[in-house]
Amino acid sequence: MGIRDNLELIRKQIPNDVKLIAVSKTKPIEDLYEAYYVEQRVFGENKAQELKEKAELMPKDIEWHFIGHLQTNKVKYIVPFVSLIHSIDSLRLLSEVNKEAIKNNRIVSCLMQIDIAHEQTKFGLLKQEAIELLTSVEYNDMKNIIFCGVMGIGSITDDKEQTRYEFRELKSIFKELKERFFSDTNNFREISMGMSDDYMLAIEEGSTMVRIGSSIFGARNYGTQL
Ligand SMILES: *Cc1c(COP(=O)(O)O)cnc(C)c1O
Numbered sequence: 001m002g003i004r005d006n007l008e009l010i011r012k013q014i015p016n017d018v019k020l021i022a023v024s025k026t027k028p029i030e031d032l033y034e035a036y037y038v039e040q041r042v043f044g045e046n047k048a049q050e051l052k053e054k055a056e057l058m059p060k061d062i063e064w065h066f067i068g069h070l071q072t073n074k075v076k077y078i079v080p081f082v083s084l085i086h087s088i089d090s091l092r093l094l095s096e097v098n099k100e101a102i103k104n105n106r107i108v109s110c111l112m113q114i115d116i117a118h119e120q121t122k123f124g125l126l127k128q129e130a131i132e133l134l135t136s137v138e139y140n141d142m143k144n145i146i147f148c149g150v151m152g153i154g155s156i157t158d159d160k161e162q163t164r165y166e167f168r169e170l171k172s173i174f175k176e177l178k179e180r181f182f183s184d185t186n187n188f189r190e191i192s193m194g195m196s197d198d199y200m201l202a203i204e205e206g207s208t209m210v211r212i213g214s215s216i217f218g219a220r221n222y223g224t225q226l
Helices: 003-013 029-037 048-057 072-078 091-103 127-135 137-141 160-181 199-204
Strands: 019-023 042-045 063-066 084-088 108-113 145-151 190-192 209-212
Touching: 003 019, 003 029, 029 048, 042 048, 048 063, 048 072, 072 091, 084 091, 084 145, 091 108, 091 137, 091 145, 127 137, 127 160, 145 160, 160 190, 160 199, 190 209, 199 209
Parallel strands: 019 042, 019 209, 042 063, 063 084, 084 108, 108 145, 145 190
Antiparallel strands: none
């Protein structure tokens, strides 16, 4: 099956109100075009320079999402055009995004990455750290970023109940943060969870954005993926 068939199949499975982010990291530009030609307009990448290069080669009506670990010195590459940064995991990173956003005269939409898997190799804030960030003076002074919700990556496991538990935890943290910090705004409404192996489960548990790579574009070469 090719990219088009894969996309068609996935679109039939997911509800209309769940956004499908085609994760094209490591894939050549021809593959992105193949998805583009069948109306895919939302793409996700996890490396700042790769994202910038691809954005320059692709049509301008694409929404680019940054989904990987973001280093502060790379923020400048993506802030001028990125639609959503899924992976804010520190106040320091957020400050840098705000600073670059000011330079570019933009308001940048962000998600807080929450650590739900508790694996050494994964990034993200614990709930308490997210609360500390949201109550900090620095954050409350930032004018050029908007938090639109949370993102999480489930454990690498075959245990579906473990994954379900983690997704439930993310949803519950989302609700708590929304009630406590964002009750007066509609912006905070996204839960980015679910990848190729677990997106249907994520949708059952309340995901509003799924990030799907290999089920659309095929397996990636080992060593280049997350
Ligand atoms: C690579 C990646 C994905 C997509 O993974 P697949 O298993 O190929 O669907 C989703 N989210 C993040 C953060 C990623 O790095």
